[in-house]
Amino acid sequence: MKKRVITFGEVMMRLSTPGFARFTQAQSLQVLYAGSEANVAVSLRYFGCDTAHVTRFPSNDLGIAATQTLQRHGVDTRHILYGDERMGVYFLENGAMQRSSRIIYDRFDSAFAHIAPGSVDWDSILKDAAWFHWTGITPAISQGAATVCREALVSARKHGVKISGDINYRRNLWQYGKTARDIMPELISLTDYIVAGTTDLENCLGIGGGSLEESSRAAMKQYPNIQKVSCTYRESISSSHNKIQAVIWDGKVTLTSKEYDMTHIVDRVGGGDAFMAGLIYGWLTGMTDQQTVEFAAAATTLKHSIEGDVNTTSVQEVEALMRGENIGKLLR
Amino acid sequence: MKKRVITFGEVMMRLSTPGFARFTQAQSLQVLYAGSEANVAVSLRYFGCDTAHVTRFPSNDLGIAATQTLQRHGVDTRHILYGDERMGVYFLENGAMQRSSRIIYDRFDSAFAHIAPGSVDWDSILKDAAWFHWTGITPAISQGAATVCREALVSARKHGVKISGDINYRRNLWQYGKTARDIMPELISLTDYIVAGTTDLENCLGIGGGSLEESSRAAMKQYPNIQKVSCTYRESISSSHNKIQAVIWDGKVTLTSKEYDMTHIVDRVGGGDAFMAGLIYGWLTGMTDQQTVEFAAAATTLKHSIEGDVNTTSVQEVEALMRGENIGKLLR
Amino acid sequence: MKKRVITFGEVMMRLSTPGFARFTQAQSLQVLYAGSEANVAVSLRYFGCDTAHVTRFPSNDLGIAATQTLQRHGVDTRHILYGDERMGVYFLENGAMQRSSRIIYDRFDSAFAHIAPGSVDWDSILKDAAWFHWTGITPAISQGAATVCREALVSARKHGVKISGDINYRRNLWQYGKTARDIMPELISLTDYIVAGTTDLENCLGIGGGSLEESSRAAMKQYPNIQKVSCTYRESISSSHNKIQAVIWDGKVTLTSKEYDMTHIVDRVGGGDAFMAGLIYGWLTGMTDQQTVEFAAAATTLKHSIEGDVNTTSVQEVEALMRGENIGKLLR
C-alpha cells in the first residue's frame, strides 16, 4: 500500500426527508454526517488508502457523532479540533422525476467557520502524507477557514505532498467580506490537480468565455503549477435519470471516459466527491490519465446507486463496472 | 389576488400499503385523508388561492384528524358538518412495473353519504366566492349528496360564482337507485367548465360514439352553459411509467399541451385533481387556454412525483417545469 | 382440478437490507423465510393448487416462524420434520442501477443438511399427489439431502406422480465430497420436466458445447424420461432493469414466449421459482406448451414487481398480463 491522503473541510449534519417526502411532509429525517472533502477521504479509505480528515466540530454529542461516522469508515480522526460553536446542518429533499431535489443550508457560524489560523499543526500532519485535498467550499466559509486552508497548502508544498482542489464555486457562500476572486487565485496557484468547470474558472480566476479546453489551457498558462484539469458532464433528464461522462485535460489533450446511463438514481449527493476520490486514486497509484478518467467516471456512477453522501464501493467493484462485468447480476 | 374557491365532496381515510407491499403483505398502512374535490382545494391553496372545503365527517377523532389534515394545508374548514356515521375508507395497493395498482373502497354509509338537503348554508358560503368546484363522484354517493350538490350549483349561479365539474363517472358507485343519466344532466346544465372524457359524456349525458371533439361539441350544443371541456390523455406503459398530455376544447379548437414522460412515478393517485386545480388556477387568473392547458399538464406531472393524493407544488415550481427549467437539478 | 403438488427442499431465513442499503449500512434487516422449492409451492397455492412442502427445520422459534410463513400462504406443513441443528440463513443486499445485488450464504450444517435417509414417509405423502418438484440445490447440500431426494423420486415414479426438476447448478455448494456429475444424472433420469440452461446441462450431465436446443436434444436422447426442457433468457441492463423471455423445448421444436421489459424491478429473487410454478401450473392443467411458456413468462415478470421471494399473483393477474390488459392501470 498506499500513501496517506489528508483532507480538510467542514463536515455537516445532513438531515434528509425519507423516501420522496417533501420538507412539509416529513415527520422524521434521516441523519448522516458528511462534507465534500471528508466524503473523498471515506471513498479513498474503501479504495484501500490510509486517510485522515482535518476539521473542527462543536464539543457536544453531535460533534462526537460526526467523529464516530468518520471513524466507522476507518478515517483517522485524531487531528480533529473541537470548540464552542454549532454543527453546520443541511436539509435535503429528494426529488423524483421532473421534481428537483432541494437543499436548505444552515451552516453559518459553525464550529468549522470559527477555526483559527495556526490552530492546526499542518507540518506534523502532512510530513508523512502523499496527497492533500481541499475544495473551494472551505475558503468560502470564513476568513479563518480560508487562512487555515492556505496554511495547509503551504505546508503540503514544503513536504512535497501532491495537492488536489475541487474548485466547486458556490455563489451562496462567500459572505464574510471576501470574494472568490480575492482568495481563490492564490490557493489555486498552490495546487497541482484541479476539478473545475468553465463557470468555476470564470468565477474564481476570471478566465472564461471559451470551452473547458480553452479555459483550462489559459488557467494552466497563468498557473503553471496546475498539472491536470478534470470535470464531469452531467445530462439531467430528470431527478431519477441522469447521464454522466468525465474528462481530463492534461495540458495537451482531453481524455474522455465512457458515458454512463444512470436510470434509477438512488442518491446523487456526493457524486462529485466520488469522482474526485476516483481521480486521486488513479493519479496516486500511477494509472494513466485515460485509466484514471474511466476509473473516476465508474466510481461516480456507482455512487449514484448508494444511499447517503459517500461512495462505499471497492476498487474491485469500480473495475468490474469499467470492464462491464456483473452489471445487474445477483452475485451469490 | 386571490379570489376564493369553494369545493364540495367526500374526504376519505386513505390506507395505503408501504412501499410496494401487497394487501396480503402489509403489517402497517400509511394514513392520509383525501378526496377528489378537497385535493383540488389543497392544490389551489399551494398556488396561493384562498380555499374552503365543505363536507361532512363523523364526529369522532377520525373526523377531527381529517379536518386537521385540511387545516394543515391552510384550507378553511369552518363550514364542515359533523354527524353520527362512519368515515369512508379506501385501501390502496401500489403497483409496480406491469402489476397494477388497486383500490378497495369501503365508503358506503359514510357521514358524507348521510348529508341532509338544506343542511349547508350555501348562500353565506358562496356569496364571497369566485369559484365552485364539484365532481361526478358526489351525486353518485347518495340522494342527499346529489341534492346538496344541486343546491350548491343553484346558489353559485345566483351569486355569479364560476363553476367547474369533473365528471369522473364511476360505475361502482350509483347504488342508491338513481343512475348517472337520471342526475348528471341537470348538474352539468348548471356548470361552466367540465373535465370529461368520451366515456364520461356517454355515461352521463348519453352523448357518444365520436371523438372527444365531436362529443364536446355536441355537449356544448345541448348544454350551452358549458364554456370549456378539458381532459388528459394518459399512456400507461406500466405502473411505474406513464406519459401524459392534456387538451382543452374551447368550443372551436382543441388546444394541446406538451406531453410529459413520467418515468419513475411515485404516486399517481390525485393526478386528475392536480390537473383540475391547474385548470381552475389558469382560468381564475386569466391565463389563455393554451397557457392554462400547459399549466395544468405540468401540475399533474409534478403531482406524480409526490407521495399522497395532493399536489403541494407552488406556481413557481409548475412554471419552471413549463419552461423546462431545473429539471433533475439539485437546487441549493 | 385441483391436483396436489409436493415440493421438497431447504427453506432459509432471508435477511435483506432495507431499501438500497448496503450490508455495511444496515441497522435493521427484513426477515422472510424462503427457499426455491417452497417458493414454487407458495406460488402454486395462489394459483389455486393444493400444495405441501417437505423440509427439515430446527425445533426452535425460528423453525416455527418458518413453518408459519408457509402456513400463512396455505401450504400444508404437516410433513415437515424438526431437529437439533440450525436454520440456514442468507443475507441479501439489493443492488440498484449498475451496482449488483449480492447474497452472502450461511447455510452449512443446517437442520435440512442433517436430514436422514428414510426419515420421510414419501409413499404416504405422494400417494395422493399429482406432481413432485425438486431442484439441483437439494442434492448439493449434503449426502442426506441427496439421498432423501432420490427416495422421493423413486416413490413418485412408483405412484405415477409427474416430476419436475429445476437443475439450477450452484458451484459454491457441493462441498460434502460428491460432485454434481456424481449425483445429478441419476436424479435427472427419474425426472419428466426439467428447467436447465446450457451450463446446467454441462455441469450436471457433461452435455455441452452447443445451443440449448442441441444440448436439450442430447439430454433427452440420453435420458428418455425427459419430456420437456425449459428455461428463461434474461438480459441484465442493470439491477433495476432486465428483459426476460422464456422457451420450452418439447423434443421437437422450441416454443418462445413474448419478451417482457422489466424497467423498475422491485425484487428479482425468486423470479426463477415463479417461472417454475408457472410451468407446472400450465402442464398440470393441460395447457399447450405455447400457453404454458407464455403463462410462465408472465408469472415471472409479475414476480419481479413483488417484494420478497414469492409470487403471490393469481391466475387472473397472470392471464391479464398475457392479454396485455390492465397494465399500469389503477384498478378500483
Next chain:
Amino acid sequence: MKKRVITFGEVMMRLSTPGFARFTQAQSLQVLYAGSEANVAVSLRYFGCDTAHVTRFPSNDLGIAATQTLQRHGVDTRHILYGDERMGVYFLENGAMQRSSRIIYDRFDSAFAHIAPGSVDWDSILKDAAWFHWTGITPAISQGAATVCREALVSARKHGVKISGDINYRRNLWQYGKTARDIMPELISLTDYIVAGTTDLENCLGIGGGSLEESSRAAMKQYPNIQKVSCTYRESISSSHNKIQAVIWDGKVTLTSKEYDMTHIVDRVGGGDAFMAGLIYGWLTGMTDQQTVEFAAAATTLKHSIEGDVNTTSVQEVEALMRGENIGKLLR
C-alpha cells in the same frame, strides 16, 4: 389429547396507532386481524390444540389477508364463508399512564353481520369436535349472526360437544331491533361453561343485585346446564399498570387464583380471550378447577406482555409462570 375446538365469531381488521400516538397524530397504523373468538382459537393452537374458526369474510384481499393471519397461527380456515360485504374494522389508540386506551368501532354492515341462517354446515363441522366456544358479541351483531350461533349450539349439544360462552355484554352493539334479554337467555341455556361478571348476568339474564357468587348461584339455578361461572377481577391503576386475579365458581365454592401485578403492560387487548383459552385448556385437559383458574390467570397475564390481540405463549411458558420460574430472566 388433542381434541378439536371450534370457535365462531367475527374477525375484524385492527388498525392501531404506533407506539403511544393518538388518533390525530398517527401517520401510519399497524394492521392485524383479530376477534374475540378467533383469539381463543389461536391461543389454544399455541397450547397444542387442533382448532378451527368459523366466520364470514368479504371476498376481497382483506378477507384473504384475514384468513392468512389465522392460517399462519395454524387455525383451520376451511369452514370460513366469503361474501359481498365489507370487513369490519376497529381503530385502537394505546393509552399510557392515566390516559385511557380508546377504540373506535366501524363494524356495522360487515360480511359477518350478513351471515345467513343455514349457511354453515354445523353438523359436519362439529361431529368430530370436543369443544365449541362462542361469545355474547356475536348475537349482538345481527339477527343472522344470532341465529347461526343458536344453530351451532343446538348442533353442538346434539354431538355431545362441550360448550363455553363468554357473555361479554356490549351496550353499543345490539342495534338490529333485539336486546340481549331477548336473545341471550336461550343461548346461555344451551351452554356449559360461562365467563361473566355481575353486570353481564344482569344485562343478559336480569339476574343482579348481589355478589358474583350470588348471581352465579341464581343463574345456575335458573339454567341448570351451567357447570361453571368464571371471571377476572382487574384493578386498573393506570393504562400501563393493572393487577389481575381470576375466579371460578363451580356451583359450590369460589376458587381464586394468585394475583398478578402487571406493571409494564404492552397490549391489553385480548386479555380476556387469553383467559378464556386458558380456562378451556384446563377444562378440556382435565385439570382441577384450581389448576384451571391458575393456568388461565397466568395465561392472561402473559398476554399483556405481547403485542397484538393474541396470546402466543406455550403451555410451558404459562406453567413456568404458575411456578414462578424464569420471571424476568434472560433465557439463553
Next chain:
Amino acid sequence: MKKRVITFGEVMMRLSTPGFARFTQAQSLQVLYAGSEANVAVSLRYFGCDTAHVTRFPSNDLGIAATQTLQRHGVDTRHILYGDERMGVYFLENGAMQRSSRIIYDRFDSAFAHIAPGSVDWDSILKDAAWFHWTGITPAISQGAATVCREALVSARKHGVKISGDINYRRNLWQYGKTARDIMPELISLTDYIVAGTTDLENCLGIGGGSLEESSRAAMKQYPNIQKVSCTYRESISSSHNKIQAVIWDGKVTLTSKEYDMTHIVDRVGGGDAFMAGLIYGWLTGMTDQQTVEFAAAATTLKHSIEGDVNTTSVQEVEALMRGENIGKLLR
C-alpha cells in the same frame, strides 16, 4: 365563551432521537415544531378556545412546515412574520430510568431573534383578545424579542386583555448583553398571572431566600399588578417516573392540587406548557382557584402520556382524570 387567546414566542424545530436512542446512536430524528408559548396556544385550542400565535419564521419550507403544524392544530397563523434568517432548532435525547433526558439547543441567530421592534401590529391583534401569554424565554433571546414582548404587554393592558407570564428563567440564554434582572422586572410589572418558582423569582426579581409563599407575597407587594403566582412541584424519581403537584398562591392562601404519580412517562417536554394552558383555561372560564389548580395539574399529568410537546387532550379528558374516572380503562 370563547374568548380569544394570543400567544407570542419562538417556535423551533424539535429533532428527537427515536425510542431511547442516544444522540450518537440515532440514524433518524423525529421532527416536530414547538415552542413554549405556542404549545400553550395549541393546548387551549383543544380546550375549545380560539387562539392565535405570533412569531417570526424563516421564509423557507421549514418556516412553512412550522406554520402548517400550528394550522393543523387550529391555531390562527395569520399574524406570523417571515424573514431571512434560520429556524431555531433543538435536539432532544430521551432519557430512561436513571439516565437523564438531554437537550442541545441550536437557536441563536434565528428568524425570531431578529424580530424588529414595531414589526407586529399588536393593537389590531389584541383588540379582540381576552388573554395574552408570554414567557421569560422570549426576552432572553434578543433585544428585539424583549422589546416586541414589552410592546405586546403595553398594548394588551391598553385593550384590557388579561396577561399571563411563565417566568421560566433559563441561564443559558440571556447572551445579548442584558440580564434577566435588567429586563424582567418591567415585563412582570405589566403581568397579571405568573408561573414562577423561587429560583425564577430570585433570578428575575432578586426576591429570594424564602419559601414560595414568602417570595410570592414579596413579589406581589412589589408588583401589585400580580394577581396569582402558581407553579408545580415535581419529584423526579427517574426519567421514567415522576410525581407532580401544583399550587396557586392567590395572595392570601396556597391552594394545592392532588398529587399525580406518573409512572410510565412517554414525553415530559411541554409539561409546563400544558400546566400553563390549564391555568389559563381555568381562570379564563371562571373556575375557582382550587378548580383551576386541579384542572391544570390533571392537564400536565395527561401531557406526560403524549408524544411530542403539546397536550392534545380535551376538557372532557382532563375533567375525567380530575374525577378519577376512566383511568387505565379501554374506552370502546
Next chain:
Amino acid sequence: MKKRVITFGEVMMRLSTPGFARFTQAQSLQVLYAGSEANVAVSLRYFGCDTAHVTRFPSNDLGIAATQTLQRHGVDTRHILYGDERMGVYFLENGAMQRSSRIIYDRFDSAFAHIAPGSVDWDSILKDAAWFHWTGITPAISQGAATVCREALVSARKHGVKISGDINYRRNLWQYGKTARDIMPELISLTDYIVAGTTDLENCLGIGGGSLEESSRAAMKQYPNIQKVSCTYRESISSSHNKIQAVIWDGKVTLTSKEYDMTHIVDRVGGGDAFMAGLIYGWLTGMTDQQTVEFAAAATTLKHSIEGDVNTTSVQEVEALMRGENIGKLLR
C-alpha cells in the same frame, strides 16, 4: 491518561426483534455487532481509555460491518484477523413484564472458533498495554480459542500487564470435548482480577458449597494470583424491573455498593460487561475498592437504560449517578 486496555473474544451479529415483538412476529430484526469482551473495550473507550480488541471475523461484508462498529466507538481494530468461516449470530427476543427475554445462539463453527494457535502476535500487542481482559466464554468456544487465550495470558504476565477475567460459565458451550474444569483452572491461575459468582467458581474450579465470600477465600488460597473477586446480585422482579447491587471481595472484606432500582429496563444485555468495564476503570485509575464497586454498579445501572449491548455513558454521567445528581432531569 490513559493506559491501554486489550480485550480478546468473539464478536457476534446480534439480531433482535423490534419493540416487544416475539420471534414469530418479527418482520424485521435490529442488527448490532457485539460480544462480551468487545463490549468492555467499547465502554472503556467512552470512559476515555485507549482500547484495542482482538478477534477473528469472516472476510466478507459482515466482518467489515462488525469491524466498523468497533471503529465507530473508537476501538483499535488493527489486530483483528480475518478468515474463511462464518459470523457467529445470536437472536434476541426482548421480554416484558413476567415474560422472559430469550436468546437463540447460532455461533458454532464461526471464524472466531477457527482461530489458530500462534496466529496472534500477543507480544507486540501487549508490550505497551496496561490491562488485558478475557472471559470464560472464549475458552468454551473451541480448543483454538482456549489456546490463543492462554497464549495471551502468558504474554500479558511476561509484559507485566494486569489481567481481568469474567468467569461467566455457560453450560451450553463447551462442546469441543473439553470441560470448564479441564481448561479454566490454568487460565484463572494466570489472572489477577476475576468476576465470578458461586456457581461459576463451582463449575470452573470445583470450589463450592458456601457463600461467595467463602468460595472466594478458597479460590484465592488455591490461586494466590487472584487479587479481587467481584460480582453483582440481581433481583429479577420482572423483565422490566430489576434491582442490582455489586460486591468486591478483596481477600479480607466484602465491599458492597448502593442498590439501584431499575424500574423501566430498556435493554439488559451487556449489563455485566458494563459492570466489568466499571471495575477495570476503577482499578486502572487507582480508585479504592469501595469507589470501584460504586462506580461499576452505577455503570451497569445506566447500561440498562441504553439500547444495544454497550454502555456509552461517560465517566461524568456515571459519577453523577453515584452522587445522585441529575436523576430524571431534563438537562438543557
